[in-house]
Amino acid sequence: MKKTVYFITFVLLAAFLGLVYYGARHWRGMPVQIERFETPALNVAFMDKDIDLAQGLAPEVWQEIKLQEIKLMYQVTALPWPKIKGMLSAVTVKAFHSKENIYFYMSWPDDTEDRIHETTQFSDACAIMFPVEKDVQPHTIMMGFLGRVNIWQWKGNQDREYWQKESPQTKAYVDYYYPFEDKELFPVSQHVTKFAVNDLLAIRVGTITPKDVQEVMGKGVWENGVWTAVFKRPLKSLEGENGVNFISGKRLSALAVWNGSKGDRGGRKSISDWLELNIQ
Amino acid sequence: MSQMSHKVYNWQLKREMAYKYPEARPQKQVAWIFDTNKCIACQTCTMACKMTWTSGKGQEYMWWNNVETKPWGFYPMGWDVRLLESLGPQSWDGDKYIGKTIFEQDIAGEEIMGYSPEEDDWLNPNLGEDEVSQPVKQGEYIKIPHQPWMFYLQRICNHCTYPGCLGACPRKSIYKRDDGIVLIDQDRCRGYQECVRGCPYKKSMFRGFTGKSEKCISCYPAAEQGKQTQCTVNCIGKIRLFGYKGPWDKPKEDNPIDYLVHFKKIALPLFPQFGTEPNVYYIPPINVPEAFNRQLFGPGAKAAVEMYRKAYEDTRLIGILMLMGATEEIPFTFKVEGDINTGHCYGYNEKGEQVAKVPLKEPIVIRQEYDKERDVHRLSVS
């Protein structure tokens, strides 16, 4: 009896210790994944369709494409901050490319349609940003970054001027006719109509600069409290190696949204974390 | 929280102060002297500036120079009282400012304490003009200081040593040249209007037509050629003087601006408690109660007023006052010779050439009833 008992005891102990040893090795060997923040991915599929933005945003084309919801956060890394009030809604983003062009779609809720950039009045805007260099890793270092990025910023007021051919107006002297407008001397006093989308470069906070060649077209429509903006650009940049070229593979991107009625402009904005594009 | 991480010395506050950038005083600093006592609010200065620089599209509401009546006039509406209210107690310990400047407030999410005026605030620059401080009561008569009172405050961009606009711009689109002029780079500006919010004097203004902000440029093409600014030159009352101020710790006695600011201390900055070290210096109005002057010009206001009322005791002071409006060229140095009744004040340009000679006492000419030379009788001679 005694012997049996001891034997059974020994076997049990050995088995348990064996399990523990195995488990410990196995456990340590297993990468302890602590809810690593996964970079969301967006497929950029090929579709043999092109969108003429002059006609509209082509919602029928976008309907078929799978969307990705991206969380936004208030930009509070660098001063000054946006007005922090309430939770932010997510941005819906979609993308596809044709033989020639790549298209991005962004949609986000906004109670008011702000297309005026005037004294203490700011326009709604959205932007998508791509590191210029290939193979950039998604460090979570967003604002103090990492080499050049190419930013496509669509602005509501520029969209209005470009597509609706309206020029900026001031409250004072709205009806005043300037007899010498075309003889304006100062270059700084001349108004240049820009595209609806600013094609910009930046290397860190406060360094945003328009590119010499503006390559991106875009259009935005506001309806029932929701903005929808579409960006269009040739797959290959006119700047060759110095630009962002969209070839098959993975590419990082990030988003930003400005709500003009809340005084968003510049660094006062809401931003997303990195979004990985899977270009097919 | 703020990024005001540098310690700089502000001589107007007699203490160190926080600022976004390190101390870097220019070689020479553009500066103005405005004698508020002589202003008649004819607004010629305002129109001179407007016609020169701000008559373009989108600039309609802009008055880079404005003259507002204190206490009830503002441009834009309430610009000073709003900021003074949020600034908190503005205490002085003798000459030293012990309150907080706009750079030393701890505001979540902002670098500088400021506010963005609404579009409407800019539209009525003449409201409050010529309004006295309170209704005139039965039996009141004039005494010094006036009660009720008002005076004219002429304002342009102060081209501050520690500009609020420059500190507020997140893109470094505003820069201060080594002649002290503060300019907004029109290529770099993207119209964020942080400068509009950050300037305590609200002299940075947004131009919707170009999508960029603009401000007084100290008529830099003229300044670079040794000429005084449009608002100075066109002033009918000859209340203004433009020139270059020397460093605060090494003022030159023969520099008219240095003399008034650093030696006589009769010309005082406007709202030094904001902390920007503005470079437009005012001779305070002698008719205004001391408390108001003190709030606007600091603790030196009382002494400045007293000195002004006894200005005749200093021929050099009188000389500079007479030099105002005497020449289009910048008087880099000045000299006074003679006594108060017969003396003259000479102004010299950068090269030392004389550009002005004015008598210390305006000669009195009595117009005869009959002019022999022209063979006419004059009417209305006293």
Added chain:
Amino acid sequence: MSVYRLPFTVYRKIVVGFLFLSSIFFFLSSPSFAAERFFEVKAKKFSYTPNIIKVNKGDKVSIRLISEDVHHGFFVDGYGVKTSAHPGMEGALSFTADKSGRFSFRCSVTCGSLHPYMIGYLYVSPNNLWVWGVFGVLALGLISWLITSKKKQKDEKLKLFGIIPLEWRFPLTKFKPLRALLKSRWFPFLPIVFNLFIFTIILLAGFIGGLGAGNYNFGVMIVWILWWVLLMMFMVPLIGRFWCMMCPFPLIGDWIQRGKLINVGKQKSWGLGKRWPNKLRNLWPLVILFWVSTWFSGFFTVKPFATFILLGAIILIAIIIALFFEKRTFCLFVCPVSGFQGLYANFSLFGVRSRDPEICKKHVPKTCVVGNEKGYGCPWMELPYEMNRNTYCGLCFECLKTCPYDNMDLVLKPFGQDLFAERRRTDDVYNRRSTDEAYKALTMIGIFLSFFLAFQGPYGHLRDMVTAKTFGLHGYLGYLLESFTIDFLLIPGSLFLFAWLSKLASRSKEVKLKDVFVNFSYCLVPVGIAIWGAFSLGIIFPNGSYLLHIISDPFSWGWNLFGTASIPWTPFFTGLMPYLQVLVTLGGMLFALDFGYKFSQRTYKDIGEAKRGWIPILIYLILIHIFFVRIFVG
């Protein structure tokens, strides 16, 4: 003391005066000017800097959250606002502090093993709940004093709150279906087997579970969130050793000993069947073992594999003990959970008792002890026919099965009846009121303190100590030392001091200090139950939503069995939580006061000594309850 000779009206005036003054103090906390407050909060595993934020009611609070290592969140209990930050991308939060009190802010993004315990405190003054809590404690204490000082003689019959006679019993097994259920050999076999299934999954989840983070692991969540909370909030206070009834740990040992799965096999255990040594036939091994198991609380509550080791080791030891010793020796003297369950079960509403002692007197041999073909003799080595305390009864219901006269009942009884049960036998070496049980009650208080401060407090360095980030005196060793000092020295010492004061105040000559100490330690049974219950509230409300996730995805392999795997972390009732915690604590105090005075009467010879001796203990109870209220909401 002459105060006892004063007329009652004077007492009334004192009470009214006290209430009036305290209410003035309360309303004096005037509202202050609402300011804009800004805080830069740095988050790092597993604490915040600053970990304590103080604002005034009405302040507009802005928070910038900076993460120093991984993705962290910031959720404010009671307000329900939150934000999150990665390194390099900060989070911002803005809200108006319109509710006053103490609110925990906690991490809302799984950031590592101690994520559910990454907590800081936000104080919005005035902290009215704290004031009301203290007020409640003092009021209860004062009422107790007023009531007890009025008494002229010892209570003949002990009544709970003077209403329910403590010796009242209601036999629930009067209801035939219940008796039939308890007599069936399938009960509690089936619940045990069900739990065996659950624990198998727990062990598997601990062993092979996917993520290293405890809150996404079935094992960690079921054991330390669900089971522990159910145990402390419901099972132990209400139904006593209900868990022991359906615990799967001794099942394998039982099978080996009995040789049969369900039906009755060997009455004498197979194996060496030794008798547990007399010296250890008390709660001391359990006091020590439970305390030792808390050394590892920083690991097994957060790391799945550590849970596996702990539970696996317990099962292994259960089997080995079953091989070497008789019957349920493991359950009685080795299982770490057994100690406090046994002691606290004395408070509970249920118990197994014999009905008619005459029947038992005439019954020979007593089948409840030796067993028959219907069931086993009491595996807990109790004497069911004269059992009058729950401490060593595991609710296995064998005695209901074996009794030929159906003389055993499952009874409903008032709270705390067992605490006053007298020893029936003088040779009953392990079923008596003594220092081992006193220390069990005391160490439970100390362990609660360590746990609460480390796992629900804002102190990151305590969490570091508990998880052995470093091993020295400022690290793990310090934790062990601090734990020992508080559990075995300070808290028992504090009771000892007041026991001594009690003896002094009573002016009794004969009473033994040890008796005073031991008797009054039983007051701490309802106190311990209450504070552990309140502690459990602090676990289940914030973290209960993880349970929904783990039932669908127990191993973190990406399953979604019930469709609940993607339910996000959703804390509930966090605003209500502090109020409930204070109420529960006051509830415990209520019972402690009631029992305490009764113990005083038990300990001291006459009413005068009892009343005098009661005062220091009353003061002690007031002080510790103020302390507990402070821990929970102050």
